[in-house]
Amino acid sequence: MNNILVTKEVTKQFGEHTVLNKVSLEIPKNSIYGLLGPNGAGKTTLIRIINQITYPDMGEVYFDGELLKPHHIAMIGYLPEERGLYKSMKVGEQVLYLAQLKGLSKSEAKKRLQYWFQKFEIGDWWNKKVQELSKGMAQKIQFIVTILHEPKLLIFDEPFSGFDPINANIIKDEILNLKENGTSIIFSTHRMESVEELCEYIALIHQSEKILDGKLSDIKKAYKNNMFKVGLEVENAEGLLRELKDKFNLTSSHINPLDNQLDFTVQLPTNDSGAMLAFLANRANVNEFVERIPSANEIFIQTVQSKDANE
Amino acid sequence: MKYLFKPFKVKMQMNKLPLIIKREYLAKVRNKSFVIMTFLSPILMVGMVVLIAYLTKINDNEKRIIGVFNESNYFSNDFNTTESTSYVQFKNITLQAAKDSTAKVGYYGLLHIPDETELEKVAKHSYFYTKEAPSTMVVDKLEDIFQDRLRERRLQELGVSTKEYASMDTKYEINTETFEGQQNLKGINEIKAIIGGGFGYLIMMFIIIYGGFVMRSVIEEKTSRIIEVIISSVKPFQLMMGKIIGTSLAGVTQFAIWIVSATLLLFVAFSFFDIDPAALNGGAEITSGITGSMESPVPSPNETMQAYAQELYKIPWFMLICFFLIYFILGYLIYSSIYAAIGAAVDNETDTQQFIFPIILPLMLAIYVGFFSVFSNPHGPIAVGFSLFPLTSPIVMLMRLPGGIGEGGVPIWEVVTSILLLVITFIGIVWLAAKIYRVGILMYGKKPSYKELYKWIKY
Secondary structure: OOEEEEEEEEEEEEOOEEEEEEEEEEEEOOOEEEEEOOOOOOHHHHHHHHOOOOOOOEEEEEEOOEEOOHHHHHHEEEEOOOOOOOOOOEHHHHHHHHHHHOOOOHHHHHHHHHHHHHHOOOHHHOOOEHHHOOHHHHHHHHHHHHHOOOOOEEEEEOOOOOOOHHHHHHHHHHHHHHHHOOOEEEEEEOOHHHHHHHOOEEEEEEOOEEEEEEEHHHHHHHHOOOEEEEEEEOOOHHHHHHHHHHHOEEEEEEEEHHHOEEEEEEEOOOOOOHHHHHHHHOOOEEEEEEEOOOOHHHHHHHHHHHHHHHO | OOOOOHHHHHHHHHHHHHHHHHHHHHHHHOOHHHHHHHHHHHHHHHHHHHHHHHHHHHHHHOOEEEEEEEOOOOOOOOOOOOOOEEEEEEOOOOHHHHHHHHHHHOOOEEEEEOOOOOHHHHHHHOEEEEOOOOOHHHHHHHHHHHHHHHHHHHHHHHOOOHHHHHHHOOOOOOOEEOOOOOEEOOOHHHHHHHHHHHHHHHHHHHHHHHHHHHHHHHHHHHHOOOHHHHHOOOOHHHHHHHHHHHHHHHHHHHHHHHHHHHHHHHHHHHHHHOOOHHHHOOHHHHHHHHHHHHHOOOOOHHHHHHHHHHHHHHOOHHHHHHHHHHHHHHHHHHHHHHHHHHHHHOOOHHHHHHHHHHHHHHHHHHHHHHHHHHHHOOOOHHHHHHHHOOOOHHHHHHHHHHHOEOOOOEOHHHHHHHHHHHHHHHHHHHHHHHHHHHHHOOOOOOOOOHHHHHHHHHO
């Protein structure tokens, strides 16, 4: 089994409203899987189904090759988007309680907590009440609680919201670390920057349906449309620009007369850039020539918009 | 593969409920306001009683001075100064002058008795003038004086001496006995109902107070957003039950502390007022007390008290406490799971009002029906009906039970039926509440209507 989690045509309805419509996913082991989609697409419902907080009306979920059952809860760690802690409870007591709910023994939980509290340098928080902590501090505690029972599958729903950039980096490094150590991770977000950095695989959910999934690099390849970004140094920029516009499909251009700089983007008919390069070689000094790979964000917007346009 | 994990699963679920109960219990018990309430309430209660007694005493101590302007030939020796009232006689002035001077010196009022030939006419035309409407106590006192004189006069007319009249004034109380030959004491049914009512009232208070705690605890989990973290580890039903049980254990702790401290206070009070609690248990003494009372027409107050005490002692306390526990547990579980569902349905406490009223309604109804209907007729159709209806039975049935079960008391089938109905309702309500709870805890931002709650049940 190479997939930690498989959903087969999972459908969920709330009354008349269909929240998930036959969503099938395959989440490979030991990878970071981005679950993307606009707000209200059904991501959270899908995650709740995986966590057995709600149950699908139709379809099945398999965890590590077995049909998802209550005992799998101990092997899943979940950091929800709507997360919090008991405000009037002490930090130490609270993490112990939450760890025990996940099936850890008290002594084992204590041992592991010592390690993490040391690692995050928060050992002196143990007897503080949660209401004395800042939001970022509370988030660190929640992160520890999520991973403490060393689950096989971790699910993070918007994990970086509420973190300052420094702490966000610490958490990001920890997530990558966990992946290195063999944990599979589902990462739900609508913030695309973090997707580029972390995810190997993505699935795009829109209006209750999965509209795209696969390896991020494959998707990007599929979505690139032979756009090239070119930067030139040339004496007669305007003349060259006219020539270029005759021969090629330029989508934008910009001339900087001070240092004879001409920048443009061009749409080529095929991925073969030879003709373009040959044309430029005798006429100008090529400073920059790159293929524009669409960002996850662009793919996201493009897919969602084309889907909406088709309806 | 499937069976490999089974023991693990069972172990896990067994372990979690006690964990939740423990947390809920400690969270409640360590709460500062809970600690303060637990130890301060008995002191407050005693303080209140003392304060009320003190205030009543002050109120009674107020001395009133009443002016008496007596122009008649009657009542010359009737207005004698007592502890709370003194009388000042006016003579040889006009009524207006008497009124003015009474008001001027700040006396309580002026009683004017005009000069008439006959006592009846005098009485008829007498007036009591005051600045404001007079207190009934004062008026009663004055009326008594007139009544006594009038009666005396009529007796004279009839040729009966006062002494003869006093001997006529005998009270009579019929002796009652059950067919088995048990002597009944007048009013014992009411006393029994009050004891049952006390239990019923206790249940109602407990439900309202601790149901409210359960509800607030659910709302707290929602607003602090910890709920989703927890129900990704345990079933919502487990969390709900853990919360209800943990909170009620905290309540039981509180009640236990109150009962212990009340017993201590009572013991102190007994030794202070020199009452021997052991006398209440001496059966032989009391029997002789009752036979003794047959000889003299009016038993001495002490003997009556002993008889009542013995009757109270005969109430099947053990049975009563057992049934109290049964009805208490079932009633509390039903109501507190509704409270939990309400807490789950709303985002904050202010939104709970519309849902709480329908819960309190049957409780209030039970208390009122109990006090008005069960007192007068513990086995009438209304009492029976409400003691079978599951939402009111915990309170109403407990008011009926001090009369005993079986012959002369509540028929066994009624008890069994009401408990059965309670159990069925309990299962049904908890099931419904759990469904609302399960959906509600993950809903934020809007105040649901009843219609929506109904939809949630079907999800």
